[in-house]
Every structure is written in structure tokens, then in C-alpha cells.
Amino acid sequence: MKTTPKTLNVTECHQLLDVLLQKEGTEKKFHKGIRNYAMAVLMLDAGLRVGEVVQLRVHDLYQYGKPVLSLVVRAEIAKTKTERTIPLSERLYNAITMLAEKSWDYRDLLGSTDPTCETIPAWVLTTRQVERIVRKAAMKSIGRPVHPHMLRHTFGTRIERAAGIRTAQELLGHENVASTQIYTHPNEDDKKRAIDQLGQGEIETGLPPMGSST
Helix, strand or coil, X not given: CCXXXXXXXXXXXXXXXXXXXXXXXXXXXXXXXHHXXXXXXXXXXXXXXXXXXXXXXXXXXXXXXXXXXXXXXXXCCCCCCCCEEEECCHHHHHHHHHHHHHHCCHHHHHHHHCCCCCXXXXXXXXXXXXXXXXXXXHHHHCCCCCCHHHHHHHHHHHHHHHHCHHHHHHHHCCCCHHHHHHHHCCCHHHHHHHHHHHHCCCCCCCCCCCCCCC
């Protein structure tokens, strides 16, 4: 039996991303921060697997002078070897824009018109390196370890609640809908929301709201 995936709440996502961005420090740290931030947003807002993130090319994210509107995860880098298309969130669009304007140089941007261009030069990392980057930032920001797959789980949970299991299946690239069903279980945010609503008398229980006098 599959267990409910661990996810981050909205506040934790913001805290993690803020630490990853590294707004202060040397220029080298600043550029690494932009890279790390964009990688995390690709998992949080597009649901990419860490193995897919490290194999992206400039052309996948940026074409003809601007970010793409939809990210095509190429079949050769997808775990299931099946291509899928994911519309970009505003946050991800802005992250790619920041990469292009602040971190990529002219040679990198040449790759935006060449689908055969190699992996992004400043993006040559292993999955283990990305795991260490995310874990270190999570320990600093929210005080507990976070694996990159938890960012994908967070995306999957949000999408399933917003658009349903079939849409989540397509965006996550699951071959079998059974793999997506783990996101249909309530998480801690759902439980807290239910209790809050109970306290406000918004759930029909046949009892007065919690805290009210009888």
C-alpha cells in the first residue's frame, strides 16, 4: 500500500525558495542562487523529476529571445520515455527570464535557437548534487531535510486538488493513473482546513460550533 507523499505547505515553499535564491553574497553565489531557485521552481511549478531537470537544454526553456510558454519534456529525458507538455506558471516564467537576463551569457543564449545544443553550461550537475543543494537550503529555511522529489510531490498534490487526477497524471507523466492516486489522500493542510471550518461552524455536524456556549 502506497503512503501519502510528504509535501511542503505554501509558507515552507516560499521560505525554501528565498534561501535558494541567495540574494546576498558574492556575484558567484548570486548566479548559483538564480540557478538553484529556477531548478526548484521547475519541480514545484512544473512537477519535473530531478533527473529531468538536470538534463534540460536552453532550448527547452528559452526560445527566440523569450521563455517558452509551455515546457516540453523531451521523451529522451523523461523517466517514462514519453514526451509531455507543461504550461509555465508565472513564477516559473519569471525564473527563466531571470536566468536569461542575469546568469546566461551570449553563448548560452545561442542555444535558444538550436535544439541540439548541449545541456545548459552552468547547469551541469548530477542529481546527487541537486539533492544536496535542496537539503542544505531546507535545513536552513524550514529546519528539516527535503528531498527534491518532495517538491514534485507538492506540485502533484496541488494539481490534483485544483484540476483532478487525470490532469495531474498527464502533467506528472505517469503511465498508470494508480501512480497518481497517492495525491488524492488528504494532507496536513487539508486536515487543518477541515478543523478550522469545523470551528467556524462551516461543516454540518449537528453540533454547535466549537467554543460556542450551549
